[in-house]
Amino acid sequence: MGFLKLGEVVLLFDQRSKKYLVRVDPAKEFHTDFGKIRLSELLKKDYGEEIQSHLGRTFKIIKPRISDLISKIERPGTIVLSKDVGQIVAGTGVGPGDFILDAGTGSGALAIYLGYLVQPNGKVITYEIKSEFIEIAKRNIELVGLNHIITVKNKDVTQGFEENEVDLITLDLSSPEKVIEHAKSALKAGGYVVIYSPFIEQVQKVNEALHRYSLQEIKTIECLTREIEVTKRGTRPKTRMVGHTGYLTFARKI
Amino acid sequence: MGFLKLGEVVLLFDQRSKKYLVRVDPAKEFHTDFGKIRLSELLKKDYGEEIQSHLGRTFKIIKPRISDLISKIERPGTIVLSKDVGQIVAGTGVGPGDFILDAGTGSGALAIYLGYLVQPNGKVITYEIKSEFIEIAKRNIELVGLNHIITVKNKDVTQGFEENEVDLITLDLSSPEKVIEHAKSALKAGGYVVIYSPFIEQVQKVNEALHRYSLQEIKTIECLTREIEVTKRGTRPKTRMVGHTGYLTFARKI
Amino acid sequence: MGFLKLGEVVLLFDQRSKKYLVRVDPAKEFHTDFGKIRLSELLKKDYGEEIQSHLGRTFKIIKPRISDLISKIERPGTIVLSKDVGQIVAGTGVGPGDFILDAGTGSGALAIYLGYLVQPNGKVITYEIKSEFIEIAKRNIELVGLNHIITVKNKDVTQGFEENEVDLITLDLSSPEKVIEHAKSALKAGGYVVIYSPFIEQVQKVNEALHRYSLQEIKTIECLTREIEVTKRGTRPKTRMVGHTGYLTFARKI
Amino acid sequence: MGFLKLGEVVLLFDQRSKKYLVRVDPAKEFHTDFGKIRLSELLKKDYGEEIQSHLGRTFKIIKPRISDLISKIERPGTIVLSKDVGQIVAGTGVGPGDFILDAGTGSGALAIYLGYLVQPNGKVITYEIKSEFIEIAKRNIELVGLNHIITVKNKDVTQGFEENEVDLITLDLSSPEKVIEHAKSALKAGGYVVIYSPFIEQVQKVNEALHRYSLQEIKTIECLTREIEVTKRGTRPKTRMVGHTGYLTFARKI
Incomplete structure (x- = not known):
C-alpha cells in the first residue's frame, strides 16, 4: 500500500455510481453536485480508499481502466464506439508488439485503445489532417500516458504512409478507397486493414x-x-437502441 | 530476415485463401488437397516467402496472429465467438498487466486471447472441473505459447477462488449466480466480472x-x-445470420 | 365527383407533409401554425382538391386510410405498433368474415384494424376491464365508423369468453397465461391465439x-x-431505432 | 353442420402437426408417410372432424386460412415472406374495397393475400412479363378461389399501367425506378407505392x-x-435466423 502521486489520474465514484476523472493536484478543488473535493487530500490516499466532499459525501477512489479513460476523453465529434472497437481488436487479433497505423485520428480514442494493447514494445502511428483534432488527440494521449507508444502525424494519407511491415491499419476517413493501395504497400504479409464507414456508399467503393x-x-x-x-417488473430489451454507427470492412494482405 | 525455427507454428495460405496451421518439423509431411508439403523445407524459408507442394501448388508462409491461432485450436464444444470476446475485451478495457480469472475453461479460447493481451506481466488463471477439457485447453495453450501466462486449475469455482486483487473475472458456467459472491471477494476495487449466458433464465438469476x-x-x-x-449483383446483408450466441452481463466492484 | 358530407372525417396535408385529421363541421374552425381553416368550406370540396387557410396556405384534402385514422386516434398509453400488427395479421391470415376476440382493448387500435379487415361480414369483440379505456376506445371506434363491426365488452377475460367458434383471439394483458384455457374453448379448429407481451417472463408463462x-x-x-x-450524403440505417416493443406468441387449436 | 363439397380445398393435420393441403375428389387417394387417405371419404365429413389413413392414423380436417393456402402454393422462386407482407399491409392500411396494382406477379403470393383482403368489392391487377410465372400464378389464384378479384396481365409495367385512381401499387421488380413515374400517374391522392428490393442499389435508385x-x-x-x-432447458433466441430478405420502400402521392 502506498499513496497516490502528484499528477496521477484517478477515478472517483459517488454513491450514485457517477464517475469523475480527476488529476492529483494540491492546488485545485473539484466541484460536483455532491460537494467540493480538495484534490490535495488524494496525496494521503490510495486506490480502494474513500474521500469526503465538503458536504460529507463519500467518493470511492478507483484506479481508472483504459475503458474509463477513453469514456472520459475530450471528443470533438463522434468516436468509434466500444462495440466496434471490440470487433476490430478481436477480429484482427491485436496484441502486444503490434505495429499499427491509424487514420484519421479524430479525438484519438481508437489509437489510444490500440496503443494501450500493443504495449510495451508495439507502436501506433496515427495520421490526421485537421490541426484542431491533433491538439485534442495529443492532450488525450498525454492524459492516458501513452506518449511513448503513440505518435500523431499531421499528414494526408491519400498521399501514402511512411511506414511498412505494419500489422494493422485502421481507416476512419471519408474516402478510404483512396488509401487502399498505400495500405497494401505498408502492410506485412498477414496484416489487416480495417475500414470504418458510416455510409454504405463508402463500403461499396472500398470493397x-x-x-x-x-x-x-x-x-x-x-x-x-x-x-x-x-x-x-420483468426482463426485456431496452425500448431504444443505437440502430447504426458504422460498417466495418476487414481485409488482409497475403 | 532469417529462417523459421524448429517447432515454430506457421500459417500456410493456398491460392484459394484456405488456411492451414502447421508446425516446423523435419520428420513430417503435411497433406492438403493441393498436394503434400515437406515441413522440413520450412527451415530454409522465412515469413512472407512461399513454399511448393509436390503438385507444384504455391502456399504463402504467414506468421499467425493470435486470431488465426484461436480459429484453429481444438474445440470440444462451442467457443465464445470473436464478436462476444470483442465486447468483453473492449467493454472492460483488458490490457497489459491485468490479472484475470476465467471459469470454465472449455477449450481455453477465451483464456488464450485474454492471456495474449495481458502479456508480458499479466496473468490468467482459468478454472475447469472437467478433466477432458483441461487436457484440450493445455494443448491449446501450449500451441499458442502462453504457458508462462495462463494457468489451468482443476477446481469448482462455486467453492470460491484462491486469488484476490483481480482485474477481471469471466464466467461461462451453467450456474454463474453461485459464483458472484466469490467473484466479488476476489476482485479489486474497480474490477469487472463478465458473465456469458446462452439462456435468459441465467441472465435473470445472475442479475x-x-x-x-x-x-x-x-x-x-x-x-x-x-x-x-x-x-x-449488388450490396445486401447476407441471407442467413447467427441469431444468438449468448448474453453478456457486466458488473463492477466499487 | 361530388362534395364532402357533413360529419365526414378528412385528412389535410400541409406543404410540409404534416397531417391533420378533421371532421366536416360548418360551425367550426381548425387552427394550425399555417393558419385557420373554415371547416364549412369542405362542404364545397372533394377528395384530391385543395383548401386554403386564412394565411393563404394550401392544404390537400385526402380520404384517410385506416392507417391514417389509427395513427391519429386518442391513446391513453402505448399501442401495438404497425410493425407488430402486421405480423399478427399476415401471420394468422386475418381477412373478411373472421370472427375475432381481443383483450384488453386499451385505446382500441388493434381491434380497429382487425375490425376494418373483417368487413363486411366479420365481427370483433374486444374486452376491457378499465372503464376509462372503454370510453376512449368507443370514441375511437365511432371516429373510424366501425360500430357495426366492433363491440366493446367490460368484462374480465380471466373469467372466460362468452363466444365460441372464433377464428382469432388477440391478448395484450399482464397475465395472458390465465386466459389460455378459455381461449382454447372459444377457438374453432384451426383458429389462432396471439399473445403480445412486453416482458420475457410473460412469454415463459404463456408458453x-x-x-x-x-x-x-x-x-x-x-x-x-x-x-x-x-x-x-449517403445511405445508412438511422442512428436511433426502437429496440423493443413486445414479443408475439402464436399458437393454434387443432 | 354439413359436409365438405366436391372440389373444396381442405387442410389435414397429422399427429405431428404436419400439414397437407388436399382437394375433395372422389377419384383420388392422397399418400403420406402415415398412410393413404381416400379423398372420397371427405364428402361424409365436416371441418373439425377427423379422417383415418389405411394405417389407422388420424388426421384432423381444418378449413384452411389464407395463410395456410399461401404457405402451400406452387412457387418457382422466392416469395415475399409473411413478415414483409405484414409490413406492407399494416403500413399502408390495406383493406376491403382497395384497388391495387402489383408487379411483378411471380408465384402470385403477394397478389393473393392482397386480393383476399380487398374482398368483396376491391380488385387486384397483377402484372408479369414471364409467361411461365403467369401460368403458375393463375393456378395459385384458382386454388385459393380469388379469380373474381385478381386479374393477371402479361405486360411490361415500365411501359405504364392501364389503370388509375389506385389505392396501392406494390413493386417487386429488378428496376423499380423505371416505374415510379407511371405509378404516380396511376395512384389516387393519398395512395401508396411500396417497393420491395433485395439490394441496396435498388433502394438508392428508387429513392x-x-x-x-x-x-x-x-x-x-x-x-x-x-x-x-x-x-x-431455457429461453433464448434461436441460433440461426434470416438476416435479410428485402428492403421495403414506402411513398405516397399527395
Whole structure:
C-alpha cells in the first residue's frame, strides 16, 4: 500500500455510481453536485480508499481502466464506439508488439485503445489532417500516458504512409478507397486493414478497391448491441437502441 | 530476415485463401488437397516467402496472429465467438498487466486471447472441473505459447477462488449466480466480472445475485453481427445470420 | 365527383407533409401554425382538391386510410405498433368474415384494424376491464365508423369468453397465461391465439400454458424494423431505432 | 353442420402437426408417410372432424386460412415472406374495397393475400412479363378461389399501367425506378407505392426516382424477425435466423 502521486489520474465514484476523472493536484478543488473535493487530500490516499466532499459525501477512489479513460476523453465529434472497437481488436487479433497505423485520428480514442494493447514494445502511428483534432488527440494521449507508444502525424494519407511491415491499419476517413493501395504497400504479409464507414456508399467503393488491389479475406460486417433490462417488473430489451454507427470492412494482405 | 525455427507454428495460405496451421518439423509431411508439403523445407524459408507442394501448388508462409491461432485450436464444444470476446475485451478495457480469472475453461479460447493481451506481466488463471477439457485447453495453450501466462486449475469455482486483487473475472458456467459472491471477494476495487449466458433464465438469476451482492454498473447486452455481401449483383446483408450466441452481463466492484 | 358530407372525417396535408385529421363541421374552425381553416368550406370540396387557410396556405384534402385514422386516434398509453400488427395479421391470415376476440382493448387500435379487415361480414369483440379505456376506445371506434363491426365488452377475460367458434383471439394483458384455457374453448379448429407481451417472463408463462392446454404450432417471435436513411450524403440505417416493443406468441387449436 | 363439397380445398393435420393441403375428389387417394387417405371419404365429413389413413392414423380436417393456402402454393422462386407482407399491409392500411396494382406477379403470393383482403368489392391487377410465372400464378389464384378479384396481365409495367385512381401499387421488380413515374400517374391522392428490393442499389435508385417525381412520406425500412425458443432447458433466441430478405420502400402521392 502506498499513496497516490502528484499528477496521477484517478477515478472517483459517488454513491450514485457517477464517475469523475480527476488529476492529483494540491492546488485545485473539484466541484460536483455532491460537494467540493480538495484534490490535495488524494496525496494521503490510495486506490480502494474513500474521500469526503465538503458536504460529507463519500467518493470511492478507483484506479481508472483504459475503458474509463477513453469514456472520459475530450471528443470533438463522434468516436468509434466500444462495440466496434471490440470487433476490430478481436477480429484482427491485436496484441502486444503490434505495429499499427491509424487514420484519421479524430479525438484519438481508437489509437489510444490500440496503443494501450500493443504495449510495451508495439507502436501506433496515427495520421490526421485537421490541426484542431491533433491538439485534442495529443492532450488525450498525454492524459492516458501513452506518449511513448503513440505518435500523431499531421499528414494526408491519400498521399501514402511512411511506414511498412505494419500489422494493422485502421481507416476512419471519408474516402478510404483512396488509401487502399498505400495500405497494401505498408502492410506485412498477414496484416489487416480495417475500414470504418458510416455510409454504405463508402463500403461499396472500398470493397471495389480491396478487390482491385487483391487484398484477401474481405468481409464487411455491422455490429449491433442491444441492452437487456432486468428489473423487478420483468426482463426485456431496452425500448431504444443505437440502430447504426458504422460498417466495418476487414481485409488482409497475403 | 532469417529462417523459421524448429517447432515454430506457421500459417500456410493456398491460392484459394484456405488456411492451414502447421508446425516446423523435419520428420513430417503435411497433406492438403493441393498436394503434400515437406515441413522440413520450412527451415530454409522465412515469413512472407512461399513454399511448393509436390503438385507444384504455391502456399504463402504467414506468421499467425493470435486470431488465426484461436480459429484453429481444438474445440470440444462451442467457443465464445470473436464478436462476444470483442465486447468483453473492449467493454472492460483488458490490457497489459491485468490479472484475470476465467471459469470454465472449455477449450481455453477465451483464456488464450485474454492471456495474449495481458502479456508480458499479466496473468490468467482459468478454472475447469472437467478433466477432458483441461487436457484440450493445455494443448491449446501450449500451441499458442502462453504457458508462462495462463494457468489451468482443476477446481469448482462455486467453492470460491484462491486469488484476490483481480482485474477481471469471466464466467461461462451453467450456474454463474453461485459464483458472484466469490467473484466479488476476489476482485479489486474497480474490477469487472463478465458473465456469458446462452439462456435468459441465467441472465435473470445472475442479475439478481449481482444486485444482492451490491455489484455496480450492472448491464446485460447481446451482440449481433451481420455480414454485408458486396458483389457485382449488388450490396445486401447476407441471407442467413447467427441469431444468438449468448448474453453478456457486466458488473463492477466499487 | 361530388362534395364532402357533413360529419365526414378528412385528412389535410400541409406543404410540409404534416397531417391533420378533421371532421366536416360548418360551425367550426381548425387552427394550425399555417393558419385557420373554415371547416364549412369542405362542404364545397372533394377528395384530391385543395383548401386554403386564412394565411393563404394550401392544404390537400385526402380520404384517410385506416392507417391514417389509427395513427391519429386518442391513446391513453402505448399501442401495438404497425410493425407488430402486421405480423399478427399476415401471420394468422386475418381477412373478411373472421370472427375475432381481443383483450384488453386499451385505446382500441388493434381491434380497429382487425375490425376494418373483417368487413363486411366479420365481427370483433374486444374486452376491457378499465372503464376509462372503454370510453376512449368507443370514441375511437365511432371516429373510424366501425360500430357495426366492433363491440366493446367490460368484462374480465380471466373469467372466460362468452363466444365460441372464433377464428382469432388477440391478448395484450399482464397475465395472458390465465386466459389460455378459455381461449382454447372459444377457438374453432384451426383458429389462432396471439399473445403480445412486453416482458420475457410473460412469454415463459404463456408458453407453459399453451403447452399445458395442448395448443399447436406454438411460436414466439420478436419483430424489429430499422429505417434506412437515403440522403445526398449517403445511405445508412438511422442512428436511433426502437429496440423493443413486445414479443408475439402464436399458437393454434387443432 | 354439413359436409365438405366436391372440389373444396381442405387442410389435414397429422399427429405431428404436419400439414397437407388436399382437394375433395372422389377419384383420388392422397399418400403420406402415415398412410393413404381416400379423398372420397371427405364428402361424409365436416371441418373439425377427423379422417383415418389405411394405417389407422388420424388426421384432423381444418378449413384452411389464407395463410395456410399461401404457405402451400406452387412457387418457382422466392416469395415475399409473411413478415414483409405484414409490413406492407399494416403500413399502408390495406383493406376491403382497395384497388391495387402489383408487379411483378411471380408465384402470385403477394397478389393473393392482397386480393383476399380487398374482398368483396376491391380488385387486384397483377402484372408479369414471364409467361411461365403467369401460368403458375393463375393456378395459385384458382386454388385459393380469388379469380373474381385478381386479374393477371402479361405486360411490361415500365411501359405504364392501364389503370388509375389506385389505392396501392406494390413493386417487386429488378428496376423499380423505371416505374415510379407511371405509378404516380396511376395512384389516387393519398395512395401508396411500396417497393420491395433485395439490394441496396435498388433502394438508392428508387429513392432518387421517388424524390424526382415528388412522391411524399418516403421511407425505407428493413424488417427482421427473430424466433425465441422456450424449452425446458431455457429461453433464448434461436441460433440461426434470416438476416435479410428485402428492403421495403414506402411513398405516397399527395
